[in-house]
Amino acid sequence: MPPLRAARLLTALALFSCGAQAISQVTRNGRYLYNADGSRFYIKGIAYQPQGFVIASDDNAFGEPTGFEDPLAQPDACKRDIPFLQELSVNVIRAYSVNSSLNHDECMSALSNAGIYTIIDLSLPMNGSVDRSAPSWSGNLLDQYLETIDVFSKYDNVLAYNVGNEAITSNTTSVAPFIKAAARDVKAYLNSKSLSTLVAYAQIDGAENFRENVADYLSCDPTGQNSPSTAIDLFGLNNYEWCGDSTFEGSYAGLTSQFADYNVVAYFSECGCVSQPPRLWTEMDAIFSSQMSDVWSGSIAFSYFPAESVDGQYGMVTISSDGSTVQTSEDFDRLKQHYTAVSPPNSPSKDSAGASSYPSCPSSSDTFAASSTLPPTPDFAACSCLENALSCQFRPATSNYSAIVGELLDESCSLLGQSGGNCDELGANGQTGTYGRVSSCDPTIKLSYAMTSYYELNNRDAQACSFAGNGTVNSGSPASSASAAASSCITNAAAVFTPTLPAGGSNPGGSSGNGNGNGNGGGSSGNGDDTESNSALVDAKPLLGVAAMIITSVVGGILTVV
Numbered sequence: 362m363p364p365l366r367a368a369r370l371l372t373a374l375a376l377f378s379c380g381a382q383a384i385s386q387v388t389r390n391g392r393y394l395y396n397a398d399g400s401r402f403y404i405k406g407i408a409y410q411p412q413g414f415v416i417a418s419d420d421n422a423f424g425e426p427t428g429f430e431d432p433l434a435q436p437d438a439c440k441r442d443i444p445f446l447q448e449l450s451v452n453v454i455r456a457y458s459v460n461s462s463l464n465h466d467e468c469m470s471a472l473s474n475a476g477i478y479t480i481i482d483l484s485l486p487m488n489g490s491v492d493r494s495a496p497s498w499s500g501n502l503l504d505q506y507l508e509t510i511d512v513f514s515k516y517d518n519v520l521a522y523n524v525g526n527e528a529i530t531s532n533t534t535s536v537a538p539f540i541k542a543a544a545r546d547v548k549a550y551l552n553s554k555s556l557s558t559l560v561a562y563a564q565i566d567g568a569e570n571f572r573e574n575v576a577d578y579l580s581c582d583p584t585g586q587n588s589p590s591t592a593i594d595l596f597g598l599n600n601y602e603w604c605g606d607s608t609f610e611g612s613y614a615g616l617t618s619q620f621a622d623y624n625v626v627a628y629f630s631e632c633g634c635v636s637q638p639p640r641l642w643t644e645m646d647a648i649f650s651s652q653m654s655d656v657w658s659g660s661i662a663f664s665y666f667p668a669e670s671v672d673g674q675y676g677m678v679t680i681s682s683d684g685s686t687v688q689t690s691e692d693f694d695r696l697k698q699h700y701t702a703v704s705p706p707n708s709p710s711k712d713s714a715g716a717s718s719y720p721s722c723p724s725s726s727d728t729f730a731a732s733s734t735l736p737p738t739p740d741f742a743a744c745s746c747l748e749n750a751l752s753c754q755f756r757p758a759t760s761n762y763s764a765i766v767g768e769l770l771d772e773s774c775s776l777l778g779q780s781g782g783n784c785d786e787l788g789a790n791g792q793t794g795t796y797g798r799v800s801s802c803d804p805t806i807k808l809s810y811a812m813t814s815y816y817e818l819n820n821r822d823a824q825a826c827s828f829a830g831n832g833t834v835n836s837g838s839p840a841s842s843a844s845a846a847a848s849s850c851i852t853n854a855a856a857v858f859t860p861t862l863p864a865g866g867s868n869p870g871g872s873s874g875n876g877n878g879n880g881n882g883g884g885s886s887g888n889g890d891d892t893e894s895n896s897a898l899v900d901a902k903p904l905l906g907v908a909a910m911i912i913t914s915v916v917g918g919i920l921t922v923v
Contacts, residue, residue: 386557391717394626395714403705404480404520404660405649405659406455406480407453407663408457409666410429411432412426413428414427428486430897431460432897433468439472441687442665445665450701451477452476457526458484458485458486459509479513480520483524485505492536493530500744500801500806502543504741510547521560522547523630524560524593528540538794539789540562540579549859561597563599564630576596577720578722578731580623587720596623596628598630602616603634605634605641612644613652617652620657624720626658631661633663644660649704650706662696677690731792732792738858738860740851742863744851746850747802747806751809751810751813751843752826753813753826753832753835755805755812762831767804769808770804774811777815780815780818780819782815784814786810810843812826
């Protein structure tokens with residue numbers, strides 16, 4: 362066995378066999394990150410997510426993968442890869458899609474023993490993120506996010522949770538209030554659990570005024586009271602501006618000046634342009650230098666695993682067909698050269714970093730159509746109350762119902778409109794800051810609400826509740842209308858509170874909350890195979906065509922997924 366390969370094997374075995382070693386806790390002071398000893402912490406990371414398999418269709422306009430492969434639930438793969446991550450001297454990996462029903466103990470422990478933190482995206486491809494085309498912040502998403510947090514809360518090396526990736530684009534700025542509401546509720550939940558994990562967002566790049574508006578909005582306080590409760594802690598920018606043998610002045614000078622007064626931590630959540638190969642990774646010399654260290658706190662290189670795109674190949678290693686061995690590339694070697702050589706300034710000191718201030722949020726405008734009025738916190742109990750009270754309930758004939766929810770919702774709202782009713786209570790508008798009473802409930806509950814409204818307008822004729830056998834009359838429901846039931850159950854439609862998981866939630870052996878649309882999983886996700894619950898390969902089960910509640914995103918303009 363070659364000496365280098367033998368050394369890597371011994372390193373991997375040591376990481377998995379030794380006992381848990383406490384990794385230094387990283388905290389945020391103002392706009393900087395610090396180790397427990399008070400020294401500056403810089404993210405020196407790499408994207409760590411196998412690319413998903415994409416099936417193009419009219420229902421998948423953004424090219425979301427049909428499933429994902431959880432990279433933190435595969436001990437053998439982690440054992441294989443960690444020595445290479447250490448060779449790169451990375452201290453952070455970003456995982457875009459994880460499955461809360463799987464066991465992550467071995468990988469997370471080995472990463473911790475290797476001194477490697479994780480940034481974990483809470484969203485999932487196809488059915489687990491905020492939809493840029495018709496956004497909502499609903500109970501199924503909150504449940505999914507909280508279950509993932511509960512599963513990973515026992516690990517000491519979770520640096521941050523991303524509440525979204527590239528959901529906000531220049532044409533869909535009204536998505537921003539839903540991302541901000543997600544950050545608010547996730548932050549409140551973490552605080553209730555006495556967890557100091559950072560709340561983050563990774564943003565697609567764009568025109569200067571666009572990216573500045575997004576960054577400022579996500580770190581502002583809509584109450585005008587300088588409160589951090591709705592602000593992210595960590596702003597990531599997926600930026601591929603440094604191409605070829607560029608310079609700080611040619612690529613990052615303007616960007617760094619733009620963020621010079623930003624109030625929370627900023628870093629490059631993806632970088633590594635491939636349009637002018639070979640990738641030289643000279644941007645790392647600038648990012649970790651005094652030219653940029655006052656503004657930026659590191660970078661995530663994209664990507665460890667092979668990642669094809671229209672621009673080229675982003676991966677830095679090749680995995681053998683049996684998954685047992687790794688072949689590194691010249692890309693890997695060049696990144697290693699620059700990552701191991703950087704020595705960023707250890708300033709400012711933790712004591713002089715100061716505290717962040719949170720300015721008031723700007724008013725919605727033509728260029729940034731995002732209201733400072735945020736969606737409410739999804740109320741599991743209130744939505745469950747409503748579901749039980751509705752007279753026509755969605756009870757599908759098949760257990761694989763996800764593909765029909767959107768079609769049925771479209772149909773029921775259309776029929777309702779033809780009968781003189783509407784689906785206004787289901788809608789949510791981030792531009793105007795108006796949110797229907799039922800807008801934060803699960804898609805299936807919204808569907809039952811629409812079906813019930815149509816059933817009632819047709820004199821409770823049983824045929825009006827059929828919907829091709831997917832609706833069932835609830836004989837135990839009160840005689841009140843769907844609207845009255847919603848008013849009775851959801852008494853405060855604008856309520857904001859610290860969420861808790863519903864009874865039966867947060868089970869590492871159970872399934873995570875699913876249910877509304879296209880997804881946001883990250884720069885690479887999944888392979889789309891149907892698998893058992895104990896596998897790291899997960900079928901995303903999209904809710905195709907959920908016109909008022911689907912979730913979509915794109916990663917770095919490179920690999921479609923959020």
